[in-house]
Amino acid sequence: MVRILLLLPFLILASCSNEKELPEPTCEVSYLYAISGEPTSLTPITGVLWVEFLDSENLETQIRSLFDRYEFLDEKLFPVGNFSIRVPFGLTSKECDDLYQSLEILNQDEFVAAATPRFRLDRNGINDQIPWTLVNGISIHPNNEGDIPAILEWAFDNGLDWESSTYSTQSFVVKDVKTGFEPLEIAIKAQKELDVSWAAANFIVPIMRWP
The missing domain is CATH 3.30.70.260 (ACT domain)
Incomplete structure (x- = not known):
């Protein structure tokens, strides 16, 4: 079985060596968002976020630098594999408030283009266990x-x-x-x-x- 990444609404392929199949706990607040005209509830997933770096060079060094600067990043979940400019990071806390705070701090970092959350989907009462990552x-x-x-x-x-x-x-x-x-x-x-x-x-x- 091969894991690939689909970037909506455009398709890209990328390695996904450290992706979890099941999402972490979620926050209580959801967003109502239309996908192909169908109302969909998107709920933020705690314990993980994605970082898009401004510079595509020396990504492993940049990743290490983030771990050195921010204790809320879980070093036990250090990303592995072929790095792209967007990288998943685990958090040491599973609390929703800590997710929000971590996103705000990382989005002030001079080397980060954007730090964004992941979501669990709920469409017509069917819960989708595959998380979506906002970019x-x-x-x-x-x-x-x-x-x-x-x-x-x-x-x-x-x-x-x-x-x-x-x-x-x-x-x-x-x-x-x-x-x-x-x-x-x-x-x-x-x-x-x-x-x-x-x-x-x-x-x-x-x-x-x-x-």
Whole structure:
């Protein structure tokens, strides 16, 4: 069995050598988020988070440096394998307040582009045991190309930086990530306020592929 990562709404492949199949305990607060038009409850998972580094060079040194600076990172869960610019970190605490605090601290670190949480999904009463990892990316697809200027203006007013355009789909990142939840919160706001085909936060989703 091979484990791969799916980055929604775009597909990437990456190694997943230290992923856990079952999520840690969750917080009590959930986000109601539409996936393919279906309302989905996303609940933050405690005890783990992901860090996206600003610099892709010498990642193992940067990872070690984070462990040296922050005692709340669980060194027993030191990431192993082929490093990408996004790396999972375990926390020494399973408390929800500590997850929030750890995210805020890491998002102030000068070497971190964004620290973001993982979520458990609940759709139509079916609990999905495979956690989704939020990353700093939002994609918005207009109903009409003529709507793009209004989308770009809305994005600027809501703290987004434009990254690229692919077949009219506009891709953004949050300019100033503070809590780690902003990509999801702004995507939910876009779903409510914009008349578009879809607006989606980007997630890394572990999936199984059988040989």
